[in-house]
Amino acid sequence: MHAVQLKICCMASIYEVAMAAQAGVHMVGLVGPMPTGPGTLSLEVAADLAESAPATVTTVFLSASPDAEGLSQDLYAVRPHVVQIVRHVAPSVHRDLAETWPAVQRLQVIHVEGPEAVDLIKDYGDGPDAFLLDSGRLAADELGGTGRVHDWSISRACVEATTKPVFLAGGLTPENVGAAIAAVRPAGIDVCSGVRSDGKLDAGKLLAFIAAITEAS
Numbered sequence: 001m002h003a004v005q006l007k008i009c010c011m012a013s014i015y016e017v018a019m020a021a022q023a024g025v026h027m028v029g030l031v032g033p034m035p036t037g038p039g040t041l042s043l044e045v046a047a048d049l050a051e052s053a054p055a056t057v058t059t060v061f062l063s064a065s066p067d068a069e070g071l072s073q074d075l076y077a078v079r080p081h082v083v084q085i086v087r088h089v090a091p092s093v094h095r096d097l098a099e100t101w102p103a104v105q106r107l108q109v110i111h112v113e114g115p116e117a118v119d120l121i122k123d124y125g126d127g128p129d130a131f132l133l134d135s136g137r138l139a140a141d142e143l144g145g146t147g148r149v150h151d152w153s154i155s156r157a158c159v160e161a162t163t164k165p166v167f168l169a170g171g172l173t174p175e176n177v178g179a180a181i182a183a184v185r186p187a188g189i190d191v192c193s194g195v196r197s198d199g200k201l202d203a204g205k206l207l208a209f210i211a212a213i214t215e216a217s
Contacts, residue, residue, distance in 0.1 A: 004181055004217045005188035006210065007060060007167060008195060010039030014052045016201045023206055027058040029084065029190070032074060034064050039192060043077040050080050060084050060107065068096035075101050082107050084132060088120065094127030105129040107167070110158060112150040118157045132167040132190055133158055152183040159185055174208035178216040189213060 008020045009029030020028050030046040031039045041049070050059040061080035065071045066087050075083055075097075082105040085093070094106055108128035110117050121131055133155045150170050159166045165187035172180055173194040181189070195205045 004186065004213050005165075005167070006213060007188060007190040008192075008201070008206070009060075009062070009169075009190055010192040010196070011049055012039060012041075012200070014049060017049055017053050017057070019201055019203060019206070021054045021057045023203075023210060025057065025206075025210075026188075027060050027082070028053060029060045029062055029192070030078065030080065031062045032064065032078070034062070034086070043074065046080075047078045050078055058082060062086055068093045068100070071097060072100055075104055081105065082129075085109060085128075086134075091124055091127045094124070098127075107132055109134050112154050112158070112170070115154055115157075117154055118161050121158045121161050124162075126164070128164060130165040130167065130187070131158070131162060132169055133184075133186075134169045134190075152180060155184045155186070172209075174205060174212045177209060177212045181213065181216040 005026045007027035007029055008025050011017050011028045011030050017028055030041055030049050032041060032043060032046055034040050046061055053059050059080040060082040061074065061078045062084040063071050063074045064086050065074055066089060071083060084107040086109045097106055106128050107130050108124055109132045110121050112133050155168055167188035167190045168180055168184050168186040169190035172189060172191045177189060191209060195209050196202055
């Protein structure tokens with residue numbers, strides 16, 4: 001199996017970004033203003049963390065903006081390598097961002113609330129550069145960071161429904177990430193609470209998580 005990429009989300013400080021980079025993490029997530037969920041940052045702090053990241057790490061900014069104009073404003077403020085779009089937006093948003101921000105990759109979140117997620121990922125087609133499967137509940141305005149596992153059989157169907165890379169998120173821990181990789185076969189893994197203790201990035205859990213991914217890959 002291919003090597004699985006790892007994105008550690010909810011970066012809270014320059015220290016956490018450095019810790020993740022030293023551990024060999026591929027991507028770090030910077031959570032912008034959200035209606036709910038952990039680890040939110042102001043645009044100013046997110047920009048500082050993005051600027052601090054070593055060249056070996058890809059910075060991902062999570063935006064809850066619902067349209068291309070709002071997303072563009074966030075990108076101008078933070079300047080990440082990737083924007084993670086946590087709402088289900090119109091496919092045209094990806095076309096607009098591709099024109100205005102061609103150097104920024106677009107990671108579209110699909111909240112796996114049921115089998116309809118497979119149809120949604122098909123509807124986006126080739127618009128996004130990659131997808132991320134999460135466990136949010138749109139009716140409750142939960143857009144990530146729930147710590148809940150969703151139905152991995154649906155996630156596997158989503159992976160099979162697109163040629164784009166797919167990341168898996170939602171309640172992953174060092175104990176279950178190996179099983180998740182075997183069940184879903186994602187291109188990457190995204191984790192927030194599963195590598196934290198009392199809200200802070202835990203070096204022991206991080207290394208255990210990386211070891212579990214390496215073994216599963």
